[in-house]
Amino acid sequence: MRYPFGPGDHRIMTLGTMGMRWRKIKCSLRHEYDFVIVCFDVRSEKFMIYQESSCKLINYNGKLGVIYYDDQVDDYAIELRVWVLEDVETQEWSKYAYTLRDDRFFLRDVFVVGVNSTGEIVLSMAKYTSNQPFYDYFNPEMNTLQRVEIPRFWRIP
16 A cells, blocks of 8 residues: 655554554654664554664664664774664663774775674775775674675776
């Protein structure tokens, strides 16, 4: 069923014995960042908003996770903060913080690609990798950072 309303008009779809229908609700959310996480509690029909300047939603070992990175620590370090939702009912979150420091890698303007199946956090610096693409894999359990270069099979004119 199509959402037939525009910006500023907040509605939820109700499913029931009478079929599907849209119902208008109040929403006073305001945000100033490009990245926001909006949580809607279906019981209370209330919104909560989490604002971060640079964060990424991830699947962290089958649980909802959020990664925030800060590359303003110093010239050769970034800080990753990972929150994992342990219990949806109680909204219990675990928080982990990692400082990646490696003189071999220029860790500026990094963005989080995601998390792979082994739990490694995959990072990219796409704006600097047009000639030789690569990804950095951070293993939180081993506290290791590994760069994987992607072979180029094309010629850049």
